[in-house]
Amino acid sequence: MNKDQNTGALDLKSLFWAERISMKMLRYFYVASHCQSFTQAAEQLHISKSPLSAQMRELESVLGVKLFNREQRSIQLTAAGFLLREQCQSIFNVMESSINQVTQYARQSQGLLRLGIVSSVFWAGFGYACQQLKFEFPKIQFEFIEQSPQQQKVALFNNEIDIGFVRYADTLDISPLESCNLYCEPMCVALSDKHSLSKHKQLCLTDLANEKFVMMSQKNSASAQLVVNHCIKAGFIPTLVQEVVEPMTLMNVIESREGISIVPQSFSRQSWQHIRFVDLKQQINAHICAVYNPQKMTPEKQSLIQSIHLFMNSDASKVALS
Structure with a gap:
C-alpha cells in the first residue's frame, strides 16, 4: 500500500x-x-x-x-x-x-481588550486615562466590565478579561496572578460633617476605637479586611454595623450619620454635601493596581498598563480632577 x-x-x-x-x-x-x-x-x-x-x-x-x-x-x-x-x-x-x-486570536485581530474594573477607580483619574487611551490606541476597542475584585481574579483565570483594575489590598497573595501599582494614594477617615471628630485635621486609628464602622463587603474585596487588620494592630477590633457593595452606597450611609468609614483619599474629590474627610496618621494603602495573568501578557497589554500609569499620574489628570 x-x-x-x-x-x-x-x-x-x-x-x-x-x-x-x-x-x-x-x-x-x-x-x-x-x-x-x-x-x-x-x-x-x-x-x-x-x-x-x-x-x-x-x-x-x-x-x-x-x-x-x-x-x-x-x-x-x-x-x-x-x-x-x-x-x-x-x-x-x-x-x-x-x-x-x-x-x-479573534479578539486581537478585532483589536478588543476587556478590562475589569471597580467603579471607585474613576474617582482617582481612571476616567481621564480612558479618554486618552482612545487617542493612544486608536485601533483598539476597549470593553469595560464592572466586577468586584474577587470576580476579576476568577475572570482572569477563565480568560474572560485581559486586565483587571483593583485596590492594593486585592493584590496581596494572588499568585500565580501578578500586579503593578498604577496610582498611589492613602486611606482617610470619612464621616458626617456633624460628627464630633469632623473638625480634626488628622486622626489616629485609636481615636476611632469607639466608633461604628461601615465597610465595603469583605466577600467582594480585601480592602475591608486590610482596615480591620490595621485597627487590630492599633489595639482594637472595629465595631462593624453595616457592609455594602457599592462605594456610592457607602458614602450615602455615612452621610446619613449611621457610621464612619476608612476610604481611599480620592473619594474626597467627589461632591459630598455633608461628609468630611480627615487625614489618617497611620498609612493604609489604597493604591490602584493592574492585575493580570503573566502567562497571557502581551506587549500590547504591557504598553496599555504603562500608558494608564502615565495618564493617571499626569498633571493634566490632576487638573481634570480638580
Missing part, C-alpha cells in the same frame, strides 16, 4: 472514531469515573441513570475494552478505565487551550 493509501486509511479510521465517540460521551465517562457511582454521576450531570449507563456501554463497545467493574452499588475502574481517565484529562486540557487560543 502506498503512502497516499495509508493516509486515506488513517483518515477513515479517525472519521470512524469521531462519529462513534463524542466529547459528551467522554465527559460522562470522566464524571462517572470520579463518582464511582452511575447514580451520583447522573445527578451531577443532571441526567437520568439509564442514558448514562447506556452511553458507557456504547463507549466500551466502540473501544472494545471493559472500562468499569460493575458492582451492586458502585463501579470501579479497570486498568483500561484508569488509562482512559488520564487521557480524557489531556483531551479536555488540549480542547480548552485550543479554544482559548482561537478566541484570543
Whole structure:
C-alpha cells in the first residue's frame, strides 16, 4: 500500500472514531469515573441513570475494552478505565487551550481588550486615562466590565478579561496572578460633617476605637479586611454595623450619620454635601493596581498598563480632577 493509501486509511479510521465517540460521551465517562457511582454521576450531570449507563456501554463497545467493574452499588475502574481517565484529562486540557487560543486570536485581530474594573477607580483619574487611551490606541476597542475584585481574579483565570483594575489590598497573595501599582494614594477617615471628630485635621486609628464602622463587603474585596487588620494592630477590633457593595452606597450611609468609614483619599474629590474627610496618621494603602495573568501578557497589554500609569499620574489628570 502506498503512502497516499495509508493516509486515506488513517483518515477513515479517525472519521470512524469521531462519529462513534463524542466529547459528551467522554465527559460522562470522566464524571462517572470520579463518582464511582452511575447514580451520583447522573445527578451531577443532571441526567437520568439509564442514558448514562447506556452511553458507557456504547463507549466500551466502540473501544472494545471493559472500562468499569460493575458492582451492586458502585463501579470501579479497570486498568483500561484508569488509562482512559488520564487521557480524557489531556483531551479536555488540549480542547480548552485550543479554544482559548482561537478566541484570543479573534479578539486581537478585532483589536478588543476587556478590562475589569471597580467603579471607585474613576474617582482617582481612571476616567481621564480612558479618554486618552482612545487617542493612544486608536485601533483598539476597549470593553469595560464592572466586577468586584474577587470576580476579576476568577475572570482572569477563565480568560474572560485581559486586565483587571483593583485596590492594593486585592493584590496581596494572588499568585500565580501578578500586579503593578498604577496610582498611589492613602486611606482617610470619612464621616458626617456633624460628627464630633469632623473638625480634626488628622486622626489616629485609636481615636476611632469607639466608633461604628461601615465597610465595603469583605466577600467582594480585601480592602475591608486590610482596615480591620490595621485597627487590630492599633489595639482594637472595629465595631462593624453595616457592609455594602457599592462605594456610592457607602458614602450615602455615612452621610446619613449611621457610621464612619476608612476610604481611599480620592473619594474626597467627589461632591459630598455633608461628609468630611480627615487625614489618617497611620498609612493604609489604597493604591490602584493592574492585575493580570503573566502567562497571557502581551506587549500590547504591557504598553496599555504603562500608558494608564502615565495618564493617571499626569498633571493634566490632576487638573481634570480638580
